[in-house]
Structures are given as structure tokens and as C-alpha cells.
Amino acid sequence: MSTRNRDIKCALITGGTGSFGKTMLRDLLDQGTPEVRIISRDEEKQDALRNVLRDERVRYYIGDIRDRESLDRAMHGVECVFHAAALKQVPSCEFFPHEAVRTNILGSENVIRSGIAAGVRNIVCLSTDKAVFPVNAMGMSKALMEKTAQAAARELGNMAKTTIACVRYGNVMYSRGSAIPLFVRQIKEGKPITVTEPSMTRFLMPLRDSVSLVNHAFSHARQGDLFIKKAPASTIVDLVAALKELFEVPDHPVEIIGWRHAEKLYETLASAQELMTSEDMGEYYRILPDQRDLNYKKFFSEGDTQTVEQDDYHSHNTDQLDVEGVKTLLRTLPEIQTELAAWKGGA
Numbered sequence: 442m443s444t445r446n447r448d449i450k451c452a453l454i455t456g457g458t459g460s461f462g463k464t465m466l467r468d469l470l471d472q473g474t475p476e477v478r479i480i481s482r483d484e485e486k487q488d489a490l491r492n493v494l495r496d497e498r499v500r501y502y503i504g505d506i507r508d509r510e511s512l513d514r515a516m517h518g519v520e521c522v523f524h525a526a527a528l529k530q531v532p533s534c535e536f537f538p539h540e541a542v543r544t545n546i547l548g549s550e551n552v553i554r555s556g557i558a559a560g561v562r563n564i565v566c567l568s569t570d571k572a573v574f575p576v577n578a579m580g581m582s583k584a585l586m587e588k589t590a591q592a593a594a595r596e597l598g599n600m601a602k603t604t605i606a607c608v609r610y611g612n613v614m615y616s617r618g619s620a621i622p623l624f625v626r627q628i629k630e631g632k633p634i635t636v637t638e639p640s641m642t643r644f645l646m647p648l649r650d651s652v653s654l655v656n657h658a659f660s661h662a663r664q665g666d667l668f669i670k671k672a673p674a675s676t677i678v679d680l681v682a683a684l685k686e687l688f689e690v691p692d693h694p695v696e697i698i699g700w701r702h703a704e705k706l707y708e709t710l711a712s713a714q715e716l717m718t719s720e721d722m723g724e725y726y727r728i729l730p731d732q733r734d735l736n737y738k739k740f741f742s743e744g745d746t747q748t749v750e751q752d753d754y755h756s757h758n759t760d761q762l763d764v765e766g767v768k769t770l771l772r773t774l775p776e777i778q779t780e781l782a783a784w785k786g787g788a
């Protein structure tokens with residue numbers, strides 16, 4: 442996936458047993474990283490991972506990013522931190538916003554402070570498109586995580602030992618608790634596919650691309666940068682049609698259930714203002730940090746008058762995949778390949 446992380450001797454992944462964490466872990470091990478630490482709360486998930494991997498280069502730390510001490514114990518000697526631990530489900534954050542504050546904002550602050558204190562070289566914090574113009578508690582807390590990271594980066598400046606960057610990505614296809622595995626389960630169980638709003642669009646990103654984005658950020662980050670990866674999108678109705686065609690169930694019923702709490706019709710990966718201070722890197726955008734200080738007076742005397750000439754970059758105006766395009770992308774996912782083989786084998 443990446444050839445750029447070969448010189449890392451010791452990496453730490455927070456939330457190391459999640460979908461992203463496990464893929465990142467495998468990527469680092471494949472590159473020959475001598476030591477990868479993961480820190481997470483759930484001993485059972487760690488034990489399951491330990492039994493699957495059986496790799497002595499992986500060190501497991503039980504801990505919670507809410508608890509600075511547990512982070513400090515895992516942090517000494519670490520060169521780079523991939524910070525993926527988060528409360529990421531929209532409904533649970535909506536009902537327990539204070540928990541989102543404690544994990545996504547205060548926990549991230551702990552990761553950053555612990556990393557700086559231990560002299561870590563790179564910290565990459567994972568964010569989401571839901572942090573742009575946020576309407577739900579999950580997105581709001583991730584937006585504040587980004588601000589926390591950027592404030593720490595600004596405070597450190599360019600000469601510091603530690604570089605802090607963020608990445609923002611859209612829906613990771615087949616991630617735990619998301620719509621695609623739910624739709625597959627509904628097909629397998631003969632239950633109606635529940636669609637919220639057919640015309641909703643979402644950026645579609647395979648897990649491997651989210652790891653590439655993080656690797657890109659790791660290799661290219663300057664202090665306070667935020668990276669996004671350009672990605673295609675589709676409507677939910679096309680996503681469902683693609684799955685029905687792949688599983689060859691043209692008559693499978695679809696039930697419209699209406700919008701869930703705090704959902705958007707489309708998601709935005711970068712605002713027009715952010716794009717104004719961004720660098721187009723081909724597959725990626727680098728969004729530069731705001732370098733202004735608190736001396737607002739000089740903005741009037743020295744500031745530029747900038748006009749916003751472009752649109753936000755969102756899932757309604759990025760490349761739109763049609764049903765065939767979604768099918769092609771879905772076919773590349775290992776989980777879909779496994780499900781299809783079992784489905785067709787058993788049919």
C-alpha cells in the first residue's frame with residue numbers, strides 16, 4: 442500500500458482493533474516495521490487479533506485515550522502515532538454528545554499532548570467529512586478535534602520535533618456498523634433493504650484508500666496540514682441497485698424508512714474557503730493551516746480581499762458513480778468477494 446513508511450521503527454495506533462486500525466496495522470507489518478503498538482479498551486478484541494496475527498512485533502496496550510496516563514505508558518519510544526480511536530457512530534454520539542466530547546475532543550488532546558511530550562515525530566489524526574459544516578454531535582466533536590490538532594500544531598511551529606496533521610475521509614465502504622454490510626445482511630436474511638432517502642449521496646472509499654491517505658499524510662505532512670483524498674460518490678438508490686445486481690436478487694424488496702437523526706443529504710469533504718488555501722496534489726488535496734494570529738487589526742491593514750470562486754467539494758458534485766461504477770468498486774472489496782462466493786456457492 443505504501444513504500445514510504447519503511448523507516449518507522451515503532452508506531453502506535455490508537456483504536457488499533459477497529460476496521461481502520463487493523464488494516465493500518467497489517468500495512469505497517471507488511472512494510473517490515475519492527476514494532477507496532479496498539480492501544481484500545483476492549484481486551485476481547487485485542488485477544489482475537491493476537492490469535493489471528495501471532496506476530497511478536499505487535500504490542501498490545503489496554504488503555505483509553507480519555508486517560509492520559511494509559512497513553513503515556515504506550516507512547517515512550519514511539520516515532521509516529523496514527524490516531525484512529527473515536528466514537529464514530531452518528532446516532533450514539535447524538536444521544537450521548539458528552540461522551541463524544543470526552544473521547545473525540547478531550548481524548549484527542551490527550552493523544553496529541555502525550556505524543557508531543559514523548560517526542561513523537563508524526564501524529565496523524567483521523568477525521569471525517571461529517572466534520573465539515575457539522576450538523577450532528579459526531580461531526581461537531583470531530584471538527585473540534587481538528588481544531589485542537591491545528592491549535593497544537595500552531596503552538597509548536599515549524600521547528601518543533603513533532604509534526605501534527607489530520608486526514609478527513611468519507612464513508613469507508615464495509616466499515617463496521619455501516620450501511621453496506623447491513624444491506625448485505627438484509628439480502629441474505631430475505632428482509633427488505635431499508636433505505637433512508639434514495640437521493641442521498643455519500644463519498645465511497647475502500648478501506649485500503651483510507652490507509653493510503655494516512656500514509657500520504659504521514660509522508661508529506663507539514664505542521665498543521667489536513668489532507669483529503671479525492672473520491673467518487675453515489676446515491677443510496679444506486680448503491681442498493683448495485684448490490685441487488687451483484688447478488689442477483691432483482692426483486693428483493695426495498696423499504697423507504699426516512700432520514701435518521703441528524704443526517705445530511707450530501708457530505709462535504711472540503712469547504713470552498715479551505716480549498717482556497719489548498720494545494721492540489723493530484724489524488725489528494727493538502728489544506729494548509731490558517732497562519733493568521735490573534736492580531737486581527739493587521740488583517741485590515743495587510744490582509745488580502747479574497748473572493749470565493751469555487752464550490753465546496755461535496756458528494757453531490759464529485760464524480761458520480763452509476764450502478765455499473767458502484768458494482769465495479771464493490772467487486773474490489775474483499776468482504777464483498779467473500780459474501781458473493783458464499784452466496785453463490787450456497788445458492
Ligand SMILES: O=c1ccn([C@@H]2O[C@H](COP(=O)(O)OP(=O)(O)O[C@H]3O[C@H](CO)[C@@H](O)[C@H](O)[C@H]3O)[C@@H](O)[C@H]2O)c(=O)[nH]1
Pocket residue numbers: 529530531569570571610611612613618619620621623635636637638641642643677701704708
Ligand atoms: O438502513 C440504512 C442505513 C443507512 N442508510 C443510508 O446509507 C448512507 C450511509 O449510511 P452509513 O453507512 O450509516 O454511514 P453514515 O451515516 O453516512 O456515517 C458513516 O460514515 C461516516 C463517515 O462519513 C463515519 O464516520 C460513520 O461512522 C459512519 O457511520 C446514508 O445516506 C444513510 O442514510 C440507509 O439508506 N439505510
